[in-house]
Amino acid sequence: QKEVEQNSGPLSVPEGAIASLNCTYSDRGSQSFFWYRQYSGKSPELIMSIYSNGDKEDGRFTAQLNKASQYVSLLIRDSQPSDSATYLCAVSTGNQFYFGTGTSLTVIP
Amino acid sequence: DAMVIQNPRYQVTQFGKPVTLSCSQTLNHNVMYWYQQKSSQAPKLLFHYYDKDFNNEADTPDNFQSRRPNTSFCFLDIRSPGLGDAAMYLCATSRDNGGREQFFGPGTRLTVL
Numbered sequence: 321q322k323e324v325e326q327n328s329g330p331l332s333v334p335e336g337a338i339a340s341l342n343c344t345y346s347d348r349g350s351q352s353f354f355w356y357r358q359y360s361g362k363s364p365e366l367i368m369s370i371y372s373n374g375d376k377e378d379g380r381f382t383a384q385l386n387k388a389s390q391y392v393s394l395l396i397r398d399s400q401p402s403d404s405a406t407y408l409c410a411v412s413t414g415n416q417f418y419f420g421t422g423t424s425l426t427v428i429p
Numbered sequence: 430d431a432m433v434i435q436n437p438r439y440q441v442t443q444f445g446k447p448v449t450l451s452c453s454q455t456l457n458h459n460v461m462y463w464y465q466q467k468s469s470q471a472p473k474l475l476f477h478y479y480d481k482d483f484n485n486e487a488d489t490p491d492n493f494q495s496r497r498p499n500t501s502f503c504f505l506d507i508r509s510p511g512l513g514d515a516a517m518y519l520c521a522t523s524r525d526n527g528g529r530e531q532f533f534g535p536g537t538r539l540t541v542l
Contacts, residue, residue: 324471328469334492338467346462348514349525351528352528352529354531362536362539363517363519363533363534363535363536364472364519364533365533366530366531366532366533369530371528403493408471408472410531412528412529413528414527414528415526415527417462417474417531419471419472421470422469422471
């Protein structure tokens with residue numbers, strides 16, 4: 321079982337819609353959770369971090385963490401074509417940092 | 430602006446010809462990481478340094494070596510690149526080991542001919 325699992329997609333949403341990206345993780349001891357955005361041919365860019373259960377909002381982005389169910393999600397409101405990218409979920413357990421393989425998002429104008 | 434810098438951005442080498450990739454940071458972070466990322470795959474951790482303390486991942490091939498001469502710089506040496514080593518190499522930093530965010534440089538795209 322992989323430490324971090326994401327649906328690879330592709331996920332397509334129309335411009336202005338809400339994009340919902342999900343991630344599950346295997347280690348109940350995981351403490352820190354991150355979402356990175358990666359454009360094709362570029363490096364990952366940190367967009368959200370979350371450490372406690374519940375929601376964390378930053379502009380159009382909301383991260384949601386449920387430790388009991390071992391999932392973390394990212395909502396993108398009012399999706400824009402510029403949001404089209406691969407979104408990587410990352411989970412930290414102690415000194416270990418695990419990435420998922422990413423979900424490809426396409427926002428259709 | 431504080432940042433992570435990688436040079437070169439694109440590197441072409443020949444099969445078996447040694448290559449060195451460099452990373453520098455102005456964030457004054459204690460931890461520096463090297464990742465390998467191939468198309469449609471997750472970044473794969475090769476090594477990390479906590480200050481001068483070197484940590485090698487168990488499945489990192491011996492062909493890959495790393496040096497961190499000071500806090501700001503870290504190098505990745507590929508002694509005898511094979512075709513399978515063609516990838517994006519990402520350098521990242523974090524303030525410490527305890528679950529902190531990692532910040533990535535722009536990456537070096539390595540092509541092996």
